[in-house]
Amino acid sequence: MADASQINFLPAELSIIVPTFNESQNVPLLAEAVAKALPGVRWEMIYVDDNSPDGTSETVRQMALVDPRIRVIHRHNRRGLATACIEGILSSAAPYAAVIDADLQHDEKILGAMLERIRQDNVDLVVGSRYVEGGGVGDWDSKRVMVSKVATRMATRLTRTPISDPMSGFFMVRRDAFLRSLPNLSSIGFKILLDIAASAPQPLRVAEVPYTFRTRQHGESKLDSLVLWEYLQLILDKAFGRYIPARFMSFAMVGSFGVFVHFTILTIMFMGVGATFEVSQAAASIVAISNNFFLNNALTYRDQRLKGRALFFGWVTFNLVCATGAAANIGVADWLFGRNTYWVLSAIAGVLVSVVWNYAMSSLFTWRRRS
Incomplete structure (x- = not known):
């Protein structure tokens, strides 16, 4: 030098x-x-x-x-x-x-x-x-x-x-x-x-x-x-990007896979195991929420990725802030199913409620930027 x-x-x-x-x-x-x-x-x-x-x-x-x-x-x-x-x-x-x-x-x-x-x-x-x-x-x-x-x-x-x-x-x-x-x-x-x-x-x-x-x-x-x-x-x-933020698009793509996970669990339990629709929908919601958390942590929020203890507490936070969305998911889907709506359409309505809530609350709390 x-x-x-x-x-x-x-x-x-x-x-x-x-x-x-x-x-x-x-x-x-x-x-x-x-x-x-x-x-x-x-x-x-x-x-x-x-x-x-x-x-x-x-x-x-x-x-x-x-x-x-x-x-x-x-x-x-x-x-x-x-x-x-x-x-x-x-x-x-x-x-x-x-x-x-x-x-x-x-x-x-x-x-x-x-x-x-x-x-x-x-x-x-x-x-x-x-x-x-x-x-x-x-x-x-x-x-x-x-x-x-x-x-x-x-x-x-x-x-x-x-x-x-x-x-x-x-x-x-x-x-x-x-x-x-x-x-x-x-x-x-x-x-x-x-x-x-x-x-x-x-x-x-x-x-x-x-x-x-x-x-x-x-x-x-x-x-x-x-x-x-x-x-x-x-x-x-x-x-x-001028119309839709890139992070939202990533979250939506992860959510699309979450829908697949949701329906897989729902179908196995409801059509295969013979569990009630309410129980099947609840189990599918829990698995899909956890799936979305870990995938979003690895992909959508890669620049703010949670690790170690923060990963565990982030998962807890994510589940807490999504609790209301999950309840609305189950409630909306069950309400529609009880009125003779086809079970797939009932599940989609519930999932949409959860997706909107999950994105808004996770942006505010789970992956918020920390100083």
Whole structure:
């Protein structure tokens, strides 16, 4: 890393935003690689760390004592790659901002070419692309390639912007272009490039620079099956978010599966076991409520996910606030069934009452944001 006496203290032209979680081994390697890749460029590197238990924030602080171009934003009780990138960009005054992963899978050597391209007045956004000539996905297996291509097709239809790799997490954007997109950003999931492009009031002017995706050196990948759910949430939010909040759509999708669970239990007990309709409906309601709680905790409220003791108390709270809804569910369904309404229609009416109550009360109490 450069000695402090060699650093140009003029204002940074380029802010490099690096969202991190458990990347203590990688962050010094990335800083050294960037310093070599950008000789003569006034840059700063802003690590946005989500309170990594491996001490990533402290590692960056020690780096910053040697090189003042390096800073850290240490977030507590906040998680998410998209929001980390947004906070990092907003914390800087540089006219250009780049986003790069900390795991060294993005090729920092093309940052210079990206900067040269974005300095031209006819470009708002420069994307490090795996899908233009000269780029590549490295050692990805066929399944990951297929998933990426499907997600890319979906994203391309949404952005209205010709980007060969809208799923890239490696890009550079003009500050003025980012600020135009800012009011409409969804801040959902991990594909902030897609969010920026789809949120722009006018299509962005885009250039692409090829690179080959590299293998992670240290640590574990942050990708898991739930990021696909977040991606779906982002797509739905950009398509329909002006009419329906994305969190409500996620809650509704979980609720749809809860309806399946409800009817499965109801059918088994009422049609199979021969229990009374009242008992069957009550059992189905209890199981469906618990199912919705755990799925919403994992999916809809992933950024506010309850763990440990909080998970147990959240489950208790969820059941308590839904008690009135459950009672209304049973009461409405039983009342309709007693008046010769078909049992399926009776159950649907009860479920609808529970869904409305569950969403409103869980937003207020179970997953409320805590300071």
